[in-house]
Amino acid sequence: MEKVIVKIVRENGVELPKYETAGAAGMDIRANIVEPIVLGSLERTLVPTGIKIAIPDGYEVQVRPRSGLALKHGITLLNTPGTIDSDYRGELKIIIANMSKDSYTINPQERIGQLVLNKVEQIEWEVVETLDETERGAGGFGHTGK
Numbered sequence: 001m002e003k004v005i006v007k008i009v010r011e012n013g014v015e016l017p018k019y020e021t022a023g024a025a026g027m028d029i030r031a032n033i034v035e036p037i038v039l040g041s042l043e044r045t046l047v048p049t050g051i052k053i054a055i056p057d058g059y060e061v062q063v064r065p066r067s068g069l070a071l072k073h074g075i076t077l078l079n080t081p082g083t084i085d086s087d088y089r090g091e092l093k094i095i096i097a098n099m100s101k102d103s104y105t106i107n108p109q110e111r112i113g114q115l116v117l118n119k120v121e122q123i124e125w126e127v128v129e130t131l132d133e134t135e136r137g138a139g140g141f142g143h144t145g146k
Contacts, residue, residue, distance in 0.1 A: 004056060004117060005056075006054065006055060006056065006061075006117070007053065007054040008051055008053050008054075009052045009053075010050055010051045010052075011032060011050035011051070013050075014030070014032050014049070014050035014051060015030055015109065016051075017029040017030075017051070025114075025116055026064060026114030026116045027115045027116075028066070028113075029049050029051070029063075029092070029094070029111070029112065029113050029114065029115050030049065030109045030110060030111055030112065031047045031048075031049070031106050031107070031108060031109060031110050031112045032047075032048045032049050032050030032051075033047065033048065033107075033108050034108060036105045036106060036107050036108065037105070037106040038103055038104075038105050038106075039075075039096065039098040039103065039104045039105070039106060040098065040103050041098060041100060041101050041102060041103065042097075042098065042099070043097070043098055044095060044096060044097040044098070045095075045096055046093050046094070046095055046096075047093060047094050047095075047096050047106060047112055048091055048092075048093050049091065049092045049093065049094065049112075050091065051091065051092055052089060052090060052091055052092070053092065054089065055084060055085070055088075055117075056086060057086050058086070058119060058120060058121075059086055059117055059118065059119055059120060060083050060085060060118050060120050061083075061084040061115050061117055062081035062084075062115070062116045062118055063077060063080070063081060063082035063083075063084065063092070063094055063113050063114070064080060064081045064113060064114045064115075065077045065080060065113060066112070066113060069112070073098075073100060073102075073104050074098060074099040074100025074101075074102075074104070075096060075098055075100075076096075076097055076099055077094060077095060077096060078096075078097050079095055081116070082094070082095070084115075094112055096113075
């Protein structure tokens with residue numbers, strides 16, 4: 001598997017994001033908080049991670065929810081997947097939402113999301129008068145049934 005070097009700055013005591021298994025696509029990232037945050041039902045909050053990264057040109061890092069938190073506790077990330085652009089140099093912060101009916105406590109250094117590196121290409125528009133026809137055409141939003 002190809003490895004891409006990404007420079008990272010971390011605050012004192014912050015654990016580097018890491019892959020939990022050899023075949024994992026996402027690296028777990030942790031909450032860099034001193035005190036626990038209690039997130040009530042249907043509430044959301046912005047959680048700092050204590051890291052800054054320099055993503056190479058031609059790449060993005062996506063921030064995704066952790067499946068275990070979603071299934072067991074109804075905890076997800078808003079703006080998912082969130083995109084971290086290659087020219088952003090600020091601290092990574094994650095928007096966490098509690099979709100359950102119960103409160104959830106986010107603890108210091110808890111794994112709260114996953115980071116996935118992706119190659120990206122930019123669009124250059126070509127303005128035309130018509131588009132080529134396809135079998136699907138303009139059908140969308142459930143037009144193929146269940």
